[in-house]
Amino acid sequence: MERKEEEYLKYFDKIEIDVLYKLIGHTPFTGWSANSLNLCLEENGNLDSIEELFPNGIDDLTDLYIKVADKKLEYDLRAVDLNSKSIRERIKILLNLRLDFFAKEKQVITQIIGKDLLLGPRSSLVNRIGSSVDLMWRLAGDRSLDYNFYTKRILLSGVYISTILFWLEVDNRDDVSNFIDRRISNVMQIEKIKKSLNSIFVKKKFNFPLKSFF
Numbered sequence: 001m002e003r004k005e006e007e008y009l010k011y012f013d014k015i016e017i018d019v020l021y022k023l024i025g026h027t028p029f030t031g032w033s034a035n036s037l038n039l040c041l042e043e044n045g046n047l048d049s050i051e052e053l054f055p056n057g058i059d060d061l062t063d064l065y066i067k068v069a070d071k072k073l074e075y076d077l078r079a080v081d082l083n084s085k086s087i088r089e090r091i092k093i094l095l096n097l098r099l100d101f102f103a104k105e106k107q108v109i110t111q112i113i114g115k116d117l118l119l120g121p122r123s124s125l126v127n128r129i130g131s132s133v134d135l136m137w138r139l140a141g142d143r144s145l146d147y148n149f150y151t152k153r154i155l156l157s158g159v160y161i162s163t164i165l166f167w168l169e170v171d172n173r174d175d176v177s178n179f180i181d182r183r184i185s186n187v188m189q190i191e192k193i194k195k196s197l198n199s200i201f202v203k204k205k206f207n208f209p210l211k212s213f214f
Contacts, residue, residue: 008075012068016053019044020064024105032111034058059124062112066128070135072101077139088188090140091156092180098132098160099167099176110168133157159183 009017022040023032030036037058041051054060076097082090102109116125133156142152159180166179 008071009068011071012064013053015044016064017068019054020061020068023061024065024108027105027108027111032058032062032108032115037061062116062124063128065108065112066132069098069101070132073097073132073135074139076100082139082141087140088184091136091159091184092177094136094139095160095163095180096177098136099163099173102164102167106168109164113164113168129157129161133160136160155187159187 019037019040022043023036026036026039030039034057037054073094077094080093080097082093085093116128130153133153137152137156142149144152162183163176163180167176170176
């Protein structure tokens, strides 16, 4: 079954998905670019109505691709029992599921990351990373509403983007798995330090909360 016929895609507009996967097909030859998108629109016919779906051009297709990746993550997780896993294990599973999805279009990810980092507005990059990271935390069972909501997402954003960049450079998934372990360990050390320092501040009854700094 072709990916564009898979069940999780039923949540999206069929025309949008058709254009998205035509764009993916053109990317190895003409890049993830406005030129490739124009070729897709010409192939699909009825240019005016399709252009209305993507008023921001290639940026809208990038957003759609990330939304599709997020929906696939939710869909794949139905076959995984996270209840018996630690938070660390849950996050690693989620990161690996994301890489499994990206692996089918590695060249697309290379171009999207390159454009976002070098050419795109920083707000777009932050929003795309933020939406995926927020979903991962929610799927991992995070229910925090205080400042931890933000610190967890900031820390995982660093793990997420560094993992993708490392994965793009290597072919061995064992190396990627080890990299994820190291990055998560680094984050957990930061969390331990935060808790220790916060405990000291509480015991000493300082007048300002440590959370102000994180």
